[in-house]
Amino acid sequence: MSEELKEPGGKVRLYVGAALGEGARVVPDDGQAHYLLHVMRAKVGDRVGLFNGRDGEWLARIAEVAKRDCTLECERCTAPQAEVPDLWLVFAPIKKTPADYLTQKATELGVRALQPVLTRRTIVSRVNLDRMRANAVEAAEQSGRLSVPEVRDLQSFDKLLAAWPAVRRILFCDEAGEAPPIADALRAAPAGPWAIFTGPEGGFDPAERAALRALPFVTPVTLGRRILRADTAALSALSVWQAAKGDWR
């Protein structure tokens, strides 16, 4: 029997690079083909969702199956293309497992770009961008997003701030000094493009804090007095931002 393939979390959706449109034929990559044919045991006639970040979501039928690959054919558009709110997450790199988790959660929480930043107190100085991108694709497929967040190359704090576009406000999660509560600060702040800045374990150093606080488009905030791990702080700030300024309203 042909059917729409489902996993416990919802229907099967694949992120592809190819253009999508009525009758368009798409060859999934090796990993996706393996997943469809050998994990999900898909057969000709089964249906999955496809998205590419540009053409909306399409219901596609498995048209041909070989031993190691298959071809999908787009049948109809099931959702028009939509974007997540214009929110970036700028974060100091963390260890592998928390980094996997952060990428996955930030994608679910609807971030548009992930920007790792090298701060003075950053201990983890290598970032596995390929791994981050793979995690972002998987989370986008499972969360129902129609786009995958952009994973940017690691940049130094100073260079990033020097080239910062003034139109994009910065929500600076400041562990060190006095800052207004995040809910109050966001209520009073304007809409538009934003970025959340979260530091490494131990926080931004005094020079970085001063540099951020000197900029007119920076909103420093506090997430209370308990010590949050770097990934917790990032996910909390993303959640509160989505509730106050994003698409959870």
Add this chain to the structure above:
Amino acid sequence: MSEELKEPGGKVRLYVGAALGEGARVVPDDGQAHYLLHVMRAKVGDRVGLFNGRDGEWLARIAEVAKRDCTLECERCTAPQAEVPDLWLVFAPIKKTPADYLTQKATELGVRALQPVLTRRTIVSRVNLDRMRANAVEAAEQSGRLSVPEVRDLQSFDKLLAAWPAVRRILFCDEAGEAPPIADALRAAPAGPWAIFTGPEGGFDPAERAALRALPFVTPVTLGRRILRADTAALSALSVWQAAKGDWR
């Protein structure tokens, strides 16, 4: 040289069962002694923080060291006892790794009690309470909390709801139907004791949703239209609650 022991995340703090007070002597358990003596290489005269959930935080000096254990002596109280806001997290059990993560993060985010609940769609029906408690202690030590969240025994959804104290409001994260945005709903809702309810993968079933929505002290909310994993939804709701009603204000 004797000193205050520090880790990258902050000073060393231990949760103990014994009473704390000036001159009180405390013998840490085997795991804590191993950590102090063999991981941190502590010596007589080094100092750590102690808390027990009742007597505030105390600076304690390592008074005696043997091969496998040591004795600490309380010197002075460094913080009066304080409680986190009166917030429970009621959640459907999830797999081991996400459960570890959820316990750790919920503790950092200042939850007072963790209540696993068996819903009709719950797939994971075993909960390792000892493991949850150990994770909660570790996260409390590292987050600067003065208490450890209570980890309750697994209960069925029906029994839990039947015995629910009407004075404690329920923030019901409803993935299925129409519900007001979480920020709006919390702004309009009263203060006081709360519990956040998050369901298993696939959400609460229709009968559970109806039961929750029929209760006068339940506030159903939405966390947007993307599909959030169970642990993401819980951490997001905790964050937004702390920002709106808790101690991040």
